[in-house]
Amino acid sequence: MYLPKGFMAGATASGIKPSGKPDLGVVSFLGATAWAYVATTNRAAAPCVLRGRNLYAAAEPLRGLVVNSGNANCATGEQGVRDDLRLAELAAEFLEVEPETVLTASTGVIGVPLPINKVAQKIGEIELGGSLASFAEAIMTTDTRVKLSEQELPGGARVVGVAKGSGMIHPNMATMLAYLFTDAAIPAAGLRERWPAVVNRTFNQVTVDGDTSTNDMAAIFSSSLTEAEPGPFWEAVEAVARDLARQIAADGEGAEKLITVRVRGAYDEADARLAARAVAGSALWKAAVHGNDPNWGRILAALGYSGARFEPERAVIALQETVIYDGGAVPFNGVALSQAMQAAEVLVDIDLRSGEAEAEAWGCDLTEDYVKINAEYTT
């Protein structure tokens, strides 16, 4: 997938990953680039997150992005702060820009010093080009596939996104990172104002295991080289973010199925998001999906503890488009519905009948492989 005008990317294998797979990616912003940024609220946030927040507070345009995988550079003390700064400096030198215009990110093992000298030795070998493919591969950890998405606007501007993540947090192995690039000419203030709401509706509605990473971030960068209308632009941004969010959920550790939960009729959007996320994140419902069990009691119970305002005797629940609960048990063909659940995507539609708001959330089934992946990896 090709980047919009104003961006070039490349990657290499620097040796941070013992496997020798690509682990260092750089995106060059050809001119001063507006951006917006949301990062993890985890108190044990990594130096790259703390640095990113400071850059964002300064509200200056950026010139580049550097990401390493294989090492989260988190819980690495003062050395970690220095190594993160050095990562910015090395990328800045390579891109011939100032370090304070380069956003950094690290993802991988926690508590192990970042082998920054490997970055120093190899970053010069990166060849920049218009494709995002090698960068998308270099930011992967336990991901089984690259995650890319794009939309084109009337007038020719494009929105292109890349993400990684196969658990909300994997201190040893993973993290969610998402970057959107666009050439649409959108004022920086508008980007900053509206990006958090898009993230809330998309990336923050993905749940794999309920854990929140120390290194998560979602950012959007605009070269502003092509005229665009805000309406279609934000639709495109949300479509790309939503598509990446779904790809992350579908590639959850050990996952065999994507679970999509749509809630409507909620009292407000916050309630809709809470309700959808509770169902998508319920360990019991995730296990039931794995077993093709149309077990609506687990959905109802998750709605009940979600915090969303509703009355169980008014709610309606449909599974794979079959109503299975309408204020109470509804007869349905369990064998047929169990067969319908043997699909790559299991869709739960919920009407809370408490208002007009709606939201979606995405998760994945809970499998024996999730346990194996996370139990058998030993530090």
Next chain:
Amino acid sequence: MYLPKGFMAGATASGIKPSGKPDLGVVSFLGATAWAYVATTNRAAAPCVLRGRNLYAAAEPLRGLVVNSGNANCATGEQGVRDDLRLAELAAEFLEVEPETVLTASTGVIGVPLPINKVAQKIGEIELGGSLASFAEAIMTTDTRVKLSEQELPGGARVVGVAKGSGMIHPNMATMLAYLFTDAAIPAAGLRERWPAVVNRTFNQVTVDGDTSTNDMAAIFSSSLTEAEPGPFWEAVEAVARDLARQIAADGEGAEKLITVRVRGAYDEADARLAARAVAGSALWKAAVHGNDPNWGRILAALGYSGARFEPERAVIALQETVIYDGGAVPFNGVALSQAMQAAEVLVDIDLRSGEAEAEAWGCDLTEDYVKINAEYTT
């Protein structure tokens, strides 16, 4: 285990459980009995919980308790409300007391009408006696063992507890129920005032899968037949509640190990409870415990998103009494520590160094069997 003075119990197999195992238990309170009660906050709460709340609001003494397993009588509509009332009436008739002095509880499958006629046919066969053993067995669902605990006070009064539960919620199969019985003469007002705090420190600190049941409840009943001092009494109550909480966690679905998390140095008790529960409930840490992986990054990350106030660079984490993190990585013998984790109980000690408060939480390792139990049970 024998009940304190003023209580008799018994049970039978009424046929609610298809297996034919005991599924109906009754406790007779020989006189007017003071009580205190905490129930689930789930919005999809079962009729027994709604009825229990109303009884509790009336603040009258009770004369009995009836519990059925095998059917939660939840999401069963108006019929469910009538069946729950009928359960109280049948127990009241059997005990020769008024229905509004009998607390009811149901645990098991959701959304299926309670076969109340089976209760009507069999409740008369129950033989009441001083032992709590048959009652303890009759309230089990996916539990693999009965959960009983007792303490004796100076002066001879006793506190005896029984519980069930092997996941925080199992709409199809389980729920947490806990009942403490005592003959200690404690004023009803004191019971009502202090019981919720005990529950917060004990039963509410158990996490198996993060789900909150539609039918959970924890109650204490006092016949007040024996003089007792409040100090030793509340110590005994907390010891019994804590012991039962640990038994519930250790018998979590698929669990092979008990995880105990002790947090000290927290800013306040609420923070201490949050922090302990986040670690005990982290899917990633639970999987690491299953794999004997001393993966402190997952503990630190869980503390980071717990909401508790602390600085990662001041915190200390010990695992099986070995310090593995002290404001940053600490060298340790990974092989030896992994071997030490191959115990029935894995102990995490955390000092947040943010204050003086402390709390404990209990969980269990996440195993392939948890997934199997919850995926392969089909409605």
